[in-house]
Amino acid sequence: MDDNRKFPRRSVLRGAVLLATAALAVRVIPTKEALAQAKASKEAMQYQDKPNADKQCSNCRSFIPPNGCAIIEGPVNPSGYCLAWAKKI
Numbered sequence: 001m002d003d004n005r006k007f008p009r010r011s012v013l014r015g016a017v018l019l020a021t022a023a024l025a026v027r028v029i030p031t032k033e034a035l036a037q038a039k040a041s042k043e044a045m046q047y048q049d050k051p052n053a054d055k056q057c058s059n060c061r062s063f064i065p066p067n068g069c070a071i072i073e074g075p076v077n078p079s080g081y082c083l084a085w086a087k088k089i
Contacts, residue, residue: 039073045082047072052081061088 057063058078062070062085069076071084 039069040071040084042072042074042076042082045072045084047076047080047082049077049080051079052085055081055085057081057085059088060084061086063088 056078057069057076057080058065060069062072063076063078064070065078067075067078069082072082076082
């Protein structure tokens with residue numbers, strides 16, 4: 001009989017812990033605005049408007065046509081280059 005009383009209490013406590021964890025997880029998931037603010041500056045990534053040999057923004061995996069970048073803030077030149085360049089697969 002004692003086991004029957006403990007089981008619901010444990011279930012309630014387990015549910016409360018799961019609910020609290022879910023609430024915290026929702027709070028720490030970054031918003032679109034927070035991700036946009038997390039972009040690096042052109043200076044920090046040593047961005048230049050000219051390509052570095054065959055390395056240029058237009059063939060980088062972070063390039064977002066027509067002139068965006070997933071890593072650098074602000075517009076970029078498709079013929080530009082920075083330290084974050086990674087070949088598009």
